[in-house]
Every structure is written in structure tokens, then in C-alpha cells.
Amino acid sequence: QRLLLAGTATGQNLSTPVLERSGAADVKLAGSLHFSLLGVSLTFFPDPRSGFHVGGTVGVAWAWVKAPSPSFTEYLGGAGGAIALDAGYSWWASADWSLGVLMRLTAAQLHGEDTVLGITGAEDDRVTAVALMFSAAYN
DSSP: OOEEEEEEEEEEEESSOEEOOTTSOOEEOSSOEEEEEEEEEEEEOSSTTSOEEEEEEEEEEEEEEEOOSSOSSSEEEEEEEEEEEEEEEEEESSSSEEEEEEEEEEEEEEEEEEEETTEEEEEEEEEEEEEEEEEEEEO
16 A cells, blocks of 8 residues: 555644744743644555655644733633644554654644633744654554
8 A cells, every 4th residue: 555544643842942922032831832733644555565754744733822911811822723744753563563763844824812801812822843753553
């Protein structure tokens, strides 16, 4: 088989996030930024006898981080759409399982909104992430 259709669930944490604001100074955030992606992936094996593969994912994503003080809301973040492109290599561990490594570039456009005491705050965020991951697949 040269094409593989799969579901993807990933989570990433950034331990030292920075909030970049246009026209204002950057703000270092106190907690970790949590980012998750749930989507559908299509992977292509150029040579079905080799473990090299490239692919992509389309799905929904969300991110959250504790808001800096002073803030009228407890968390920053939101949800929206995401895409990811990846390349990797897999080795067969048994007749049904493969293990591998994967380099993935993810981009997401997120929107968050919160109302506290009648005041509504909204944000639009872009999240990009590069990850080197280990993979396990049941075929």
C-alpha cells in the first residue's frame, strides 16, 4: 500500500511561552502553553518497500495558557482549524505494528472569547509548532 488514511491525536506543551503583541512589548507567560490537535491524516509511501513517508493532517486544534496578571480572565487561548505536514521513517516491529520517527510542522488559526462581569474579551491566535516525534502504528 502506498497511501494510508489515519486518525491523528497529538498534544504538545511549551514550557516558556511568550505572548507576542503587535505594537506592544512581548509578555512572558507564567505557565506552560498546552496545544492539542485532533484530525484526519493521509500518508504517502513513495516506495512501498521502504519506510520513508510524507503526509499531512487536517483537523481541529485548541490551545490554552494561564493569563498574565492582571487579567480579567483566568486563561488565554481558543479553538479553530489546523493543518500539519510531516515526513518520517517507520520500521516494522511485527506483522501488524510499525515504529518510527516523524518530523511535523503544524499551523493553527484559533479564536477564543470569554465574558466576565459583562465584559467580553476576544482573541485570534496563530500557533506554529515543529516537533520531532516517535510514532507507533497498527496496520
